[in-house]
Amino acid sequence: MKTSKNFLFAAVGLSLTNGIPVTAQNNIQDRKPNVIYVFPDQFRNHAMGFWGEKGFKEHVRFKPDPVITPNLNNFARESVVLTSAMSNCPLSSPHRGMLLSGMYPDGSGVPLNCNSDRPISSLREDIECIGDVFKKNGYNCAYIGKLHVDFPTPNNPEAPGTYVNNDTPVWDAYTPKERRHGFDYWYSYGTFDIHKQPHYWDTDGKRHEIREWSPKHEADKAIEYLKNTGNVRDTSKPFFMVVSMNPPHSPYRTIEDVMEEDYNLYKDIPLDKLLVRPNANPQMEKAQCAPFYFASVTGVDREFGRILKALKDLRLEENTIVVFSSDHGETMCSQNTDDPKNSPYAESMNVPFMIRFPGKVTPRIDSELLLSSPDIMPTILGLCGLEKQIPAAVEGRNYAGRFTGKDSSVPLRQGALYIKNIDGEKDAEGKVISYFPVARGIKTHQYTLSLTIDRKTKTLKEALLFDDLKDPYQMHNLPLQENHEIVSELCRQMVPLLKEADDPWYKEQILKELIPYEG
Numbered sequence: 465m466k467t468s469k470n471f472l473f474a475a476v477g478l479s480l481t482n483g484i485p486v487t488a489q490n491n492i493q494d495r496k497p498n499v500i501y502v503f504p505d506q507f508r509n510h511a512m513g514f515w516g517e518k519g520f521k522e523h524v525r526f527k528p529d530p531v532i533t534p535n536l537n538n539f540a541r542e543s544v545v546l547t548s549a550m551s552n553c554p555l556s557s558p559h560r561g562m563l564l565s566g567m568y569p570d571g572s573g574v575p576l577n578c579n580s581d582r583p584i585s586s587l588r589e590d591i592e593c594i595g596d597v598f599k600k601n602g603y604n605c606a607y608i609g610k611l612h613v614d615f616p617t618p619n620n621p622e623a624p625g626t627y628v629n630n631d632t633p634v635w636d637a638y639t640p641k642e643r644r645h646g647f648d649y650w651y652s653y654g655t656f657d658i659h660k661q662p663h664y665w666d667t668d669g670k671r672h673e674i675r676e677w678s679p680k681h682e683a684d685k686a687i688e689y690l691k692n693t694g695n696v697r698d699t700s701k702p703f704f705m706v707v708s709m710n711p712p713h714s715p716y717r718t719i720e721d722v723m724e725e726d727y728n729l730y731k732d733i734p735l736d737k738l739l740v741r742p743n744a745n746p747q748m749e750k751a752q753c754a755p756f757y758f759a760s761v762t763g764v765d766r767e768f769g770r771i772l773k774a775l776k777d778l779r780l781e782e783n784t785i786v787v788f789s790s791d792h793g794e795t796m797c798s799q800n801t802d803d804p805k806n807s808p809y810a811e812s813m814n815v816p817f818m819i820r821f822p823g824k825v826t827p828r829i830d831s832e833l834l835l836s837s838p839d840i841m842p843t844i845l846g847l848c849g850l851e852k853q854i855p856a857a858v859e860g861r862n863y864a865g866r867f868t869g870k871d872s873s874v875p876l877r878q879g880a881l882y883i884k885n886i887d888g889e890k891d892a893e894g895k896v897i898s899y900f901p902v903a904r905g906i907k908t909h910q911y912t913l914s915l916t917i918d919r920k921t922k923t924l925k926e927a928l929l930f931d932d933l934k935d936p937y938q939m940h941n942l943p944l945q946e947n948h949e950i951v952s953e954l955c956r957q958m959v960p961l962l963k964e965a966d967d968p969w970y971k972e973q974i975l976k977e978l979i980p981y982e983g
Contacts, residue, residue, distance in 0.1 A: 495702050496601075496602075496603075496848050496849060496850075497784060497821065497824075498702045498704070498780060498784040498785065499702075499703070499784070499786075499787070499848065500707065500775070500784060500787070501704075501706045501707070501787045501789070501844070502706075502786070502789075503707075503708055503709075503788070503789045503790050503791060504710070504711060504712060504764045504790055505610060505709065505710050505791055505792075506712055506714070506791070506793065506794045506804060506805065507761065507764065507790035507793070507794070507815070507816060508529075508790070508811050508812075508814065508815070508816075509547075509549070509793065509814040509816050510529050510741070510793075510810075510811065510814070511528075511529045511531050511761045511794075512528065512529075512531065512536050512537070512540070512816060513528065513533040513537050514528075514533070514536065514537040514540045514541075515528035516528045519541075519829075520545070520829065523829045523831050524547055525932075526810070526936055526937070527740050527741060529738075529758065530733070530737065530738060531761050532765070533761065533762065533765040534765065535766065535768050535769030536765050536788065536816075536818075539772065539786075539788060540818055542820050542822075543786075543788075543818040543820040543825070543827055544819050544820075544826070544828055544829075544830055544867050545817075545818045545827075545829050546818070546830050546831075546833055546835055547829065548831065548834050548880075548907075549814070549815050549816070549817030549833075550814060550815070550834060550837070550880035550907055551790075551791060551792040551812075551813050551837055552813075552836050552837045552838075552881050552883050553575075553837070553882075554791075554792035554805045554807065555577050555791075555792060555805055555806050556577055556610075556792070556805075557574050557576065557577045557612050558576070558883070558885070559792055560574070560611070560612055560613045560708075561573065561587050562574075562837035562840075562841075563594075563837060563840050564587065564593040564595070564613065564841065565587070565591055565594075565841065565857075566594070566841035566855070566857075566858035566860040567591070567838055567858060567859045568838055568881075568883070568964075568966070568967065569883060569885065570968065571965075572587060573587055573588035574587055574613050575899045576885055576886075576896070576899055578612055578613060578614060578616070578635075578637070578654070579615075579633040580615070580616040580617075580627065580635075581633040581896055582633075582887070583615050583895055585615060585899070586614055586615035587613040587614060587643070587645070589642070589643055591855070591857060593645040593841075594646075594704075594844065595607070595645045595646030595647045595704065596645050597646070597845055597850060597853050597854070597855070598848075598850075599646030599648065600646070601850055603704045604649065604697040604698055604701050604702070604704070605649065605703070605704045606647060606648075606649035606651075606689050606696075606697070606703065606704070606705040607647040607649070607650055607651070607652050607705075607706045607708070608651045608652065608682050608686055608689070608705070608706065608708065609653075609682045609706075609707055609709055609710065610652070610653065610654075610655055610656075610708045610709070610710050611637075611652050611653065611654055611655075611708065612655040614637040614639050614643060614654060615637070616628070616633075616635065616636065616654060619638055619640060620638060621638060621665070621669035621671070628654075635654065635655050635656075636653060636654040637655075638653075638665050638669070639665070641667075647706075648667070649667055649696050649697060650666060651664050651665075651666055651667070652664060652665060653665060655710075656710075657710065657713065657714065659677055659678050659710060659711055659721050659722070660675065660678075661673070661675060662674050662678040662681065662710070677711075677723055678710055678711065679711055679763055679767040680723075680763075682707055682767070683707070683767035683768075683770045683771055686705060686707050686771050686774075687770065687771060687774040689705060690705075690771075690774050690778055690780065702848075707771065711764060712757050712760035716753045716759075716760055717752070717756060718756070721760070722759040723759065723763045726759035726760070726762045726763045729758075729759065729762060730754075730755035730759055733755065735751050735752075735754055738754040738755060738758065739796070741798055741811075742939070743798045743937040743938065743939050744796065744797040744798045745797050745800050748797045748802070750802055753796070754796060754797070757794065757796060781822065782823065783822075785819065785820070785821045785844070785847055786820045786821075787817070787818065787819050787844070789815055789816055789818070789840070790815040791815070792813070792815060793805065793812045793813065794811060795807065795809060795811045795812055799811075799938070808884075808903075808905050808907070808912055808913075808928060809912075810936075810937075810938060813880075813882065817835055819867055821847060821867070824847075825867050825868055825869075830866075832876060832909075833866060833876060834876065834877055834879060834880045834907065834908070834909070835880075836860060836861075836880045838858070838859050838860030838861075839860040839862075839863055840860065841854075841860060842854045842858050842861065842862040842864075843861075843862055843863045843867070844864075845862070846863070846864025847868070851864065859964055859966070861874050861877075862874060878908060878957045879906040879908040879954075879957050879958070879961065880906070880907045881904070881905075881906060881958070881967075882903070882907060882912075883965075884901075884902050884903035884914075884916075885899045885901055886900050887900065888900040900919055901917075901967070901969055902917060903916040903917070904962065904967070905928070905958075906954050906957055906958045906961065908954065908957065909932075910932060910933050911930065911931060911932060911950065912928065912929070912932055912938065913928070913929050913954045913955075913958075914927065914928040915978070917975065922972075922974055923975075924975060924978070927941075927944050929941060929942040929943075929944060930942065952980075955979045955980065
């Protein structure tokens, strides 16, 4: 006769909660913390409603977007909220490489957005990434959603020797087990931008074609993982789960890109009431995308809220670190540019960053920390008590002590490095065999400086200089010559950042007439 698990536990005076013995639930505080890292793509810091509320609006100089984000608003009140988290190289693949490796693009192996024409841009297999460290230290590790750090190769598991699609170049990619860097649960893809027809490869390489909005489906999978549906994790171990949603990344042009219930909240609002920032041009063709972009933001907020509710219902929230962030922002008609990212503008570089860790992190606004992308990996490891396990190759800084308030010894940077790379030389087949470091800059609490060089001569071609305190919408580009002392000081502050990143500009001493490398 079979004896039920519930009966066995009842016989010894125990009961089950969500498949976990109550004693295990009670002892959960004795374990290392779980981690959930949620980062939708192209989600700008300004697109969160709480920035317009008392207690938050006093800490920023911008007017927030008129978005409906009730779950993020509540989450912010329970978290440390950074005003100045910066995506150093505000593109999907380079940021993700930094997030996973704790290294700047030259070290991670991901200096450019990954596609089949760029074999030089792919997350290095020989480095220890955040999933590797967690796995080695007894964690279950799950990755759900967009990855976009692999060079696509003809490794289609359903048709060996072919790519996963017929695009030219191929952007999407299948990541085999040997390139998953410690993630033992896998439900992911490279990059694919049809939001209501997403696809994923599971742990065993089986492809799943889905017919619903991708953040909704990914939240469902995250909740299944939390509930341990299908026994996909060992509940005696802590877990590290990444949920990488694609929206509010483009496309954001039609009802096919968003949930109708979210679009209905914005569809009748005039564009000049949606694009409230004075540097945004509602006459641009792209302005028609604003209600769809904000609809995606609201939809992501709802799905994030569902994950948080499941965490609470399962009584896991007290010992779970939850982070909400993004890989880069979205200009959305500011600065008259159609490029949503890859620029030094605040709308592109400044991303959300909030950490909730009940009992260990006191909710507050932190306006001093200029967090850089490579800092995220060591900081999360530090918060989990794994500071001694941070790989030596990591270039970011562990600010865990700052978040907990227990250690302020790690120095704050004077600024965050800005990086822009483009394709370099190509071989006879048109494959990119090098990258060109076209621009570098620095974002401090007061200034933004960006220096762009000529591809052939490596001399200064263009410069942007903004006083972000006096000009928070970056509408007045200050001339370099008339602000010589400011430029000199910013260039001086760039040097240790370029050195820390082992950046080509530092190694080649580019623009040494401006940047005092030997100073």
